[in-house]
Amino acid sequence: LRLVAVLKAILEGEKAAVLKRDHHLPLSFHRRQEELKFALGLQRLQHRIHEIQALRDGPKGEGPGQGGCLLAMQSPTAGAAPQELPTLILEAVKELEAAKQQVLKRIQIWKRQQQLAGNGALFEENLAPLQKRCESLVEVYFQLHQQVTAASTELGPELQSRLLERFSEVLSSLVKR
Numbered sequence: 803l804r805l806v807a808v809l810k811a812i813l814e815g816e817k818a819a820v821l822k823r824d825h826h827l828p829l830s831f832h833r834r835q836e837e838l839k840f841a842l843g844l845q846r847l848q849h850r851i852h853e854i855q856a857l858r859d860g861p862k863g864e865g866p867g868q869g870g871c872l873l874a875m876q877s878p879t880a881g882a883a884p885q886e887l888p889t890l891i892l893e894a895v896k897e898l899e900a901a902k903q904q905v906l907k908r909i910q911i912w913k914r915q916q917q918l919a920g921n922g923a924l925f926e927e928n929l930a931p932l933q934k935r936c937e938s939l940v941e942v943y944f945q946l947h948q949q950v951t952a953a954s955t956e957l958g959p960e961l962q963s964r965l966l967e968r969f970s971e972v973l974s975s976l977v978k979r
Contacts, residue, residue, distance in 0.1 A: 836908070840935060843901045847942050850894040854949045857887050858956070887956050894946055895968055901942070902972050905935050909979050936976065943972060 912932055919925030947969050954962050 836904075837931065840901065840904050843897065843904065844938055844942060847894060847897045847901060847946070850890065850897060851942070851945050851949060854887065854890050854894065854953070857890060858949070858953055887953055888961055891950060891953065891957070891965065895965060898943060898946060898972060899968070901939055902976060905939055906975065906979055908932060908935065939976070940973075943969070
């Protein structure tokens, strides 16, 4: 972890130096950076879902489809008390909402570019990356929703109803926009 922290600090320093020298990087660089941040957020969310699944299953061993759960099952939280599960789920829901905000921001940018195209501005953006983002987010949404409904006994009725409300808000805001 120290090595990662040191490398991250070095790379951030280099990025700051490049940005200082070249005030305006190409738009494709910013788009690629945004795509990578979104992909990393989705991977983190997938890992969180695997941790929740491993915590719910307990130390039963690794079943099919749980190859990515080995690290989570070996972690100290894998055999922890059920009160760890609500914490993991709440963190995952926060990350889901953050990913939703990124998608909505990208949708808003696309809409604005489309409006400007009506006035003669160049508009070459393809809908495929935006569609892929939405589909990926909805897939993760359903996986997390499934985990929450499966863990209803550990969560309790009050927490589960609040989580389901947050899930409804995430999905409805994506559909509406």
